[in-house]
Every structure is written in structure tokens, then in C-alpha cells.
Amino acid sequence: MxxxxxxxxxxxxxxxxxxxxxxxxxxxxxxxxxxxxxxxxxxxxxxxxxxxxxxxxxxxxxxxxxxxxxxxxxxxxxxxxxxxSGLVFQDPFSSLDPRWTVARSVAEPLRLRHRGMPADEVGRRVAQALRTVGLEPATFLGRYPVDLSGGQAQRVAIARAIVNEPKxxxxxxxxxAIDVAARVQILDAFAAIRDRRPDMxxxxxxxxxxxxxxxxxxxxxxxxxxxxxxxxxxxxxxxxxxxxxxxxxxxxxxxxxxx
CATH class of the missing domain: 3.40.50.300 (P-loop containing nucleotide triphosphate hydrolases)
Structure with missing residues (x-):
């Protein structure tokens, strides 16, 4: 590839x-x-x-x-x-805009690449990306980075990286930049992504x-x-x-x- x-x-x-x-x-x-x-x-x-x-x-x-x-x-x-392609950086809090909700952060790549995409389709893809990394949309969509733990913030960043279904x-x-317990969650998130996208x-x-x-x-x-x-x-x-x-x-x- x-x-x-x-x-x-x-x-x-x-x-x-x-x-x-x-x-x-x-x-x-x-x-x-x-x-x-x-x-x-x-x-x-x-x-x-x-x-x-x-x-x-x-x-x-x-x-x-x-x-x-x-x-x-x-x-x-x-x-x-x-x-x-999609990118996930070392420090999730530096990569997420503190003024944006989780919903807006994860949706941003869709809005940039697919201008005019209907709002309901944007919402569907954002929710799907969050579920893939183990975050319940109803709980996290309206949160801001300050409301997240390190592991949660990194999973939001991963959801943003995969929302456009990159290759x-x-x-x-x-x-x-996260603790051991959160590392297990990140590993689980990547495993779920690879299961869902075996060609990625x-x-x-x-x-x-x-x-x-x-x-x-x-x-x-x-x-x-x-x-x-x-x-x-x-x-x-x-x-x-x-x-x-x-x-x-x-x-x-x-x-x-x-x-």
C-alpha cells in the first residue's frame, strides 16, 4: 500500500x-x-x-x-x-480544540472533505466512529475536552482520525501521555477499528x-x-x-x- x-x-x-x-x-x-x-x-x-x-x-x-x-x-x-490517511498524535489535549464539543471535533474531517454532507449523515458517521472506539455517543457528544480523561480524549482523537474511513x-x-489502564482501552479501540476495517x-x-x-x-x-x-x-x-x-x-x- x-x-x-x-x-x-x-x-x-x-x-x-x-x-x-x-x-x-x-x-x-x-x-x-x-x-x-x-x-x-x-x-x-x-x-x-x-x-x-x-x-x-x-x-x-x-x-x-x-x-x-x-x-x-x-x-x-x-x-x-x-x-x-488519518493521524493520531501523542497528546490528545493538544490535538483537540478546547472550545469544541466532541461532536464538532469528530465531525470536522467530514465537513472539510464532504462539504454539503447532510447533517443527519454527519451525525450517523460521528456516532459510529465513537462507538467503534468504545465511547457511547449519548454520553460524550456534548462534552468538551476538559470533561474527558486522558484515555477518553485519546479515543475521541482516534474517532476523529477514522471518521472518514481512511486506508x-x-x-x-x-x-x-496516558496511564496504564487507559492504554488497555486504546489497544481495545485499535483492535475494534481493525476488526471493522480489515483492509486498513x-x-x-x-x-x-x-x-x-x-x-x-x-x-x-x-x-x-x-x-x-x-x-x-x-x-x-x-x-x-x-x-x-x-x-x-x-x-x-x-x-x-x-x-
Whole structure:
């Protein structure tokens, strides 16, 4: 579905210029959850933003369903990817407008992409998205972000990301700002979304293998901007070949609330 090949990326100029990605290649397949893991500064958020066309690579290519995403705003795959993708950020309270109700926040992507959509259809889709992430519309539609817990706010943000039924969703550290109990709810929300949309691809950016092992089909390990290892989650966690991956596994936080 989505392919990045030989991606390089640097930030800064002159003596302050720093390269953050080195010849990175990665595929995202239809219907899978791909976890991109690594420590802080490993380049995982930069890589995934490039894959979704939110950052520009210095070298390399990105293609969505075979159409180029790199090459400027007129690249044939760029607009299709924008229309077919959803984003979930680390801090839900920063991503939700405090002045908007849950109903308005979740409906906003529909109003932007489907101008003129009847109000009853907007309401139906918003309610469906909330139910998918485990929030009862009658209880939450009229609430504001200040009325929500961290886990509830993140599930609202996830509902907003899926309301347009995207083909690919990027979740960038979606559980790092919430407590352990809420993480279980977020995992359940993503599981429900994948059950409902088995063709959707989910890219999960994380530093926590305790979370990744419960949701990802495949894992890409980044270290200092380079892919050091990638493969099916079970195999990679059971028999890592790279010392850095073994270090991440040793440091993984046990995930309370899951077998």
C-alpha cells in the first residue's frame, strides 16, 4: 500500500546540519499494523511523517498504491494519500480544540472533505466512529475536552482520525501521555477499528515494546536514523538479531492488563 525507498533526511544548515535518516526503506502492507520503534531521536516520527507526505525527504522516494508521493504537491499519489490517511498524535489535549464539543471535533474531517454532507449523515458517521472506539455517543457528544480523561480524549482523537474511513492511519506515540489502564482501552479501540476495517493499514510509532507486542504484525527498529532490524513481531521479539533490539526488549515495560 505504502512504500518508502532509500530515504535520507537532514535538518539544519551549515555546521548545524544533522542527518536523521540514512537510506531507510520500509513497506506498509494493506490490513497490517506496522510498528516503528526506537529510542528518542531515532528518527521514527520523521520517517512516518515523510511516508505520509507531511515532511519532504532529501533523497529517496515514497509511493502510495504505486503512485509517487514525493515530487511536490502535484505528485500523483500525494493528494490520494492525504485523502486516504488519518493521524493520531501523542497528546490528545493538544490535538483537540478546547472550545469544541466532541461532536464538532469528530465531525470536522467530514465537513472539510464532504462539504454539503447532510447533517443527519454527519451525525450517523460521528456516532459510529465513537462507538467503534468504545465511547457511547449519548454520553460524550456534548462534552468538551476538559470533561474527558486522558484515555477518553485519546479515543475521541482516534474517532476523529477514522471518521472518514481512511486506508492508512498513523498513530504517533498515542499511549505515551496516558496511564496504564487507559492504554488497555486504546489497544481495545485499535483492535475494534481493525476488526471493522480489515483492509486498513495502521502505522504505530512507539518506544514501548510492551505495547507493540500486543498490536503489531510487523516491527521496524530504527537506531540513530538507520533500520537495524525488521520482521514479524513474534519472530523479532523472540529472536532479535541486533544488539540494539535486544536492549529495547530488556528495557520493555511489562504491559499490565494483558496476558
Amino acid at each position: 505504502l512504500r518508502g525507498a532509500h530515504i535520507d533526511k537532514s535538518f539544519g544548515r551549515g555546521a548545524a546540519r544533522r542527518q536523521v535518516l540514512f537510506d531507510v526503506s520500509v513497506d506498509v502492507r494493506e490490513g497490517e499494523c506496522l510498528a516503528v520503534i526506537g529510542g528518542s531521536g531515532s528518527g521514527k516520527s520523521t520517517l512516518t511523517r515523510i511516508l505520509l507526505g507531511l515532511e519532504t525527504a532529501d533523497a529517496g522516494t515514497v509511493a502510495y498504491r504505486g503512485a509517487a508521493v514525493t515530487g511536490g504537491r502535484r505528485a500523483p499519489g500525494r493528494q490520494a494519500l492525504r485523502r486516504g 492508512v492511519v498513523l498513530a504517533d506515540e498515542p499511549m505515551s 493499514a495502521l502505522i504505530m510509532v512507539s518506544h514501548d515494546l510492551g505495547v507493540v507486542q500486543h498490536i503489531a504484525d510487523r516491527v521496524v527498529v530504527l537506531h540513530d536514523g538507520r533500520v537495524v532490524e525488521q520482521g514479524p513481531t513474534g519472530r523479532l521479539l523472540a529472536a532479535p538479531s541486533d544488539p540494539y533490539t535486544r536492549e529495547l526488549i530488556r528495557a520493555a515495560t511489562p504491559f499490565v492488563g494483558r496476558p
